[in-house]
Amino acid sequence: MIQHSFAFSPAVMAQRSEPGDSLDFFPTPPWATRAFVQHVALPVLGARICDTVLEPACGEGHMAAPLAETFVSVDASDIHPYGYGAVLDFLLDAPASFDPADWIITNPPFNRAVEFAWTALGMARRGVALLVRTQWLHTDERYQLFSRRAPSLIGYSVERIPMHRGRWEPEGDTMTDYCWVCWSRELPPRAPFWIPPGQRKALTRPSDAARFAKPAPAPLLERGA
Template sequence: MTAMLPFGARALMSSRQEPADSLDFFPTPPWATRAFVRHVALPVLGVLGDCETVWDPACGEGHMAEPLRESFASVSASDIHPYGYGDVEDFLAQDAGVQADWIFTNPPFNLAVAFVYQALAQAARGAAVLVRTGWLHTIERYELFCQHPPFMIAYYVERVPMHRGRWEPDGSTATDYCWVCWVRGAEPRPSMWIPPGQRELLSHPDDIRRWCKPAALPLFEIEAEPEDC
């Protein structure tokens, strides 16, 4: 018997261990990226999907970059860890200079502030990071926001389940997430809310096939009965 499990998962998903040399890997559910594009990137940030470049520099296994490619003509992806998707490079070690029109990413939690500074230096038009709402606090974030006031913060009304090292299509969470967005030269505007119902509306039938692979479930294998002598 086989089952469809997230890329990199073992047969028993609860035993999944992230590689020791990788960084915080919490794949973004594909529907959550589509909701960001539909309600924030296109109508509010003003991204021009057919002629501007988008970069995800913490792409993992492509859970965000692939949904971005559904709406934007030019999307590049990279990660410091070789997850098997995108280029392998250290975003924080990149030379100064513009690399894309927009940078959208789900950064490692403990490096998110550094990712923001780097993104603002390398994105021509703007950047947005997907973070836990708790990330908004602390003196370090206060100093960041004083230097670079966000254009807008977009909060998900419904919960966005993220699990370390894997995407669980039916997962749940008690953690809240939001997008912190910057648009070069634009005056800050009030926060907004990404409406409920996006998980049901924007989950595609082929998402599991695209981001999962068959895995044997040995505990459920049926042993053949011995033949009569």
């Protein structure tokens, strides 16, 4: 029998669905995951390279593969068959279909991130980290989550993290701010943390474009063209 470290909310077990054209797929630049591991997960949250990690919204592996550069085991899955990891619905199939993990680290669908948080908190042995837009911190729904389960740490990315629908663009840009909302069984809530600038340049690897990038879709022709 699997023992869970966090209280579990049964209200989040409703099935979610995603359209076949991947409208909810915004890949995380690999450097952003490496920056989180280097500046937050290992030195602040106390994660260890021997820890196991679950990435339940893996897409094409843009976050799971960089996590596997550090952690001994990274299980990846997604509701949509992107060709990387198992095809599982985290909100419907958890916890029975997932092996226990020390950490659940993911970039969840924006509109399902609260459900992802509650489900992950009911499964992870050591902690949870979600990469979300900073605007996600607001609204009554998030207040209900945070008032019941206060994050141990919110890590703000000083450097903006460009995300584009359906693909990673190595030279992409954005005006959207992101942060990591983290819970740890072993740490009390602490002051916010800022991931320093310069991570994109420092942590992008020459092989990343070949591994993770793909061409942008061709523009649609106007009618009559």
